[in-house]
Amino acid sequence: MIAEQRIQDAAGTGRPAVEVGNGGRMPRRSSYDFVVAGGGPNGLTIAAYLAKWGFSVCVLEARPEIGGGAENVEPIPGYSVDPHACFFYGRGAPGLEQLELGKYGFRTSPAPGNFIAGPSGAAGGADRSMKMDSIDQFLEMGFDVDSAKLGLEFQQKLKARLPEFLRSLYWTPPYDHRWGVAREEHPSVKIFKEVFPAWDDSMLDMSLYEWIELMGVPDPQKCGMMINAWGNGPHPCWKGMAIPAFGVGELMSYVDGMPVTPVGGMHALAHAMARCAIANGAKIFVNSPVSEVLVEDGQAYGVRVDDNSALQEKTIRANLGVILNMHVKQLPELVTRGSFTPDFIQKIDNLSLKGGSLFVTNFVVNEFPRFAAVPEIDGRPVTSTVLNADTPRLLELMRDVHSFRTHPTDPDHFAGVWYICHGAHDRSRVRGGNGNYVLTLNLQVPAPEDHRDGPDAVNRAKDEIVATLKAQLREYAPNMTEDKFVATFVNTPRDSEIRNMAFVGGNWMGMRESEQEWGQNKPLPELARYRTPVDGLYLCHQTSHPGGLVLMAVPYNLMHILHEDYEAVSKTTPDWWYPSPWHITDKEGAR
């Protein structure tokens, strides 16, 4: 009896460890090579990389679903909405091909009919970022002749090197600040210098706004570029961030100048990542919040999961490393006390969350919004746009959000509202009925903790904000009368924060992407290479370089570092792996 009990205990299942059939019983391991805490896009991707590389990997996700910011819900039958991310910017990611996500069902759907709308219903201009091949097109948009020439030349040179430029910017591990690599020596800057005809070193200090002014870009294109930056990462007014802020805009128009969504919504991408990981042997467990990262003698050796978890084992050991797909601000609470100096914890506390808090509105509507002033773009009706792309208004909104620390209350400050109509190009999103669509409208608001009226202020203002957004949409698409709105689902930064512990501050990009908190400084200089002061503990979350967006970039970059740190990783380099050509190893860098 006792012997049998032992067998059961050893097996950890309460069932006799005797094989029935030959179905291949998985060993009941509570130890893995790598444990990944968090099942967001970056956590799933690193799990897929490591599993495909041949390591045993376990992902522990706190929520009932994997995906983090890449989730979908169907709050009313037949309509799938994305509470968080909906645009896919990662078409240039090495991970897409290295992990062969298409094999696991991944498909994308470009949203045609993209343009930038001027204020109050005005037509604005088509967003042809990558399709401008004549001076006339620039002139038509309102550039003066000199700017048009400059713009065209830049555009043409960039086009040829865009994938390279973006890979150098996003898919390359940041350099260690101690190596003292000059700013102009960074690969993305080098490439930019080569493609930008009027380069001068002062541009390194510029904000995107200053650079756009210099380029003579007229509204609404100008505002479009600015909101693209604000909505995708580096704020257009942050000094020294012109190149990265320009880069995010290019991510968006990577595929024929059109924004792209995954077929079925952003969660489909998370599924493909998870399926790749599982197919390669990774274990993924949901409802398993990590309550502590276990550290002994400065070395991470595993994690403890919450007692409520469905897992039988509450301590999961990591033979090689623990990887945190979590906000850097979660570190001090989670890692065994005494692992960090008070100084270090203070630095983490000081990190700003400003810049990335979005009020996401999803409307189910029973009619396609027809943009009166712009019946068609390239022969397609408008499906994605930025409303009220008007720089003066946008500057007011920026002041509301960052300086006055409030959401906009003046309808004239509702600027740069992102708009996409799901279902026009991907019917799997709107199976509930013909002629019905899901609209997403995103507005910038302050981070909950930063709001002058307290963290719930935006939630209290939900109805007013929604009403203004609807009215604003009607200025462009007059057919969208109140009766066309079937249902409304709002996700505020506060809601994000509650649903996902890693969305500290409800910040979609994790934390501010300013020069002091970017690249080799992100999130702190000592953490920039994804390592932490604890051996065997790594960061793999959007709070590391290159920041927010589902780009599979943080994990790709982290693989370079693991390659350096673990002999087990470097000695088994598989043939599908290729590193960034600009990667500098620690050994090389130190020289």
Add this chain to the structure above:
Amino acid sequence: MPQVEFPTQSETDIVVIGAGPNGLIAAAYLTAAGFEVTVVERRYEIGGGLATEEILFPHHYANTHASYHFMVDYLPPISDFHLEGEGLRFHKPHGQMGAVVGDDYVYLTNKLEDSRDYLARFGLDQADVFGNLVQRFTKIVEDILAPATYLPPDPPVDLIEALGRTQVGEDMLEVSEQSALELLDSYPLADSIKATLLYMACQWGVMPTESGMGFIVPLLLTRGMEKACIYGGSHRLASALARVILQRGGLIIDNAEVTEITTEDGRANGVVLEDGQAITARVGVLSSLDPKTTFVKLMDPAAVPAEVAQAAEGWAFDKWSLLSVFFALDRKPTFKANDANGMIGLPDPFMTLLGFDSTDDVVSFLTGIERGEITKVAGHFTCESAFDPFLSQKQGEHVAFFQMPAPYDFDWEGEQDRIVAEVIALLDTHFEGFAASVLDTVVENPKTIEQRLPNMVRGSIKHGDYNPLQMGYNRPNTECSSTKTPIEGLYLCGASVFPGGMVIGGPGYNAARMVCADTETKFPFDYPLNVKRYLATYFPEGKE
């Protein structure tokens, strides 16, 4: 060329249509048997009836469809693939049913003697009658109904001969002849107890007065006292099965509606998806959809034999569906103690039955529902987050639902608000301050069930009615009830094939075995012990 997007042309051994419990179970076994399997699912999430979703958006999850798991003790994939433990955990509440019938409170647990102790309040004889009933029914279920779930059905003549071999078998045959009501009427039970048992037996779609359906009573009563919830939500079972499939090289493609089952020379050889992707199946296609969809909607009429097409056209969908009202609550509902019976302080039962006065009341209510009328609001209630803390993502807040049989043909648009108000009023009379605690309400009526899962035509939670003409060897028809269809390479594996609906896994398991048998592939697992025992007892010479 690395695959960045799912290809427009691909090839696999087997395509499974639909990633509900049955499709996933079939796929899991077939991957284990060595086949290359691709499961294609129309929705953005797999699981079909195994859905745990944030429909009380934001922050509150609910099991939109299946919540009560009756067969976890028997489901072969759970033990064959050692699913339990790996993030999958079943929780069987001790209190299984608390029924308020008139002024009585009938409390049933998953321990016979505890139930009998509570029932003895209605008289010691009641406890004895109940004990005898449960003992008799348990034998029928353990010896026959449970094992037979995981075997293809037998023609009636063969079955009668086989069951004739034992007393339990004879008893099973006798029980089967009767209607649920007749069977229960044969026991001298207090009316409130009888009403409770009748509801348990019939709630999922059986008319109490329909002869030939008596076997449903032992099945749903004994299993109805062994219901489990899945910790973290019913969807976890789907995830666990998906993991088995993926680990063994299978593929699961979501957001992918099958619009056509292709055939060549009379053989099913693949599917086409809504966006035009074609997946070729070298070995076969398994459809977990109902016969009408499979044979009429998805196939070229020329490829379907006339009698199969005709039977499919005549397929009867469920006689009623369900209405579920989901709630997000700011606190856990507290049952108002029923002093009259002294039933104070009992733990919350998994299922609470509310709104009925008597057995007659249950019968007339269900008769009304079948006619398309909702004569009153009565049904069952569960506070799911009381058993599963993960469903509410906000501390201290809870999710619960009220559910009742409901007709498809009904003026839902006009009447739903009134009915929901009545539901809340009913709950308010039984739970302290219920109405005031409601934060959010989401209603799923038979039409919205069909919108989420169009394969549940007319809200058919079992993909087709339970009546003697559509049960056993007749489900969905004599040609297809073994899961194999007259079309080479095409199999049925969903709730519309024997033994039927709910999360019982029989259709999926049987279909996987059938494919293996047809292709002379060794099925990678032995039959479970109870099935072996059943075969040895009733089919000592082997089964066709």
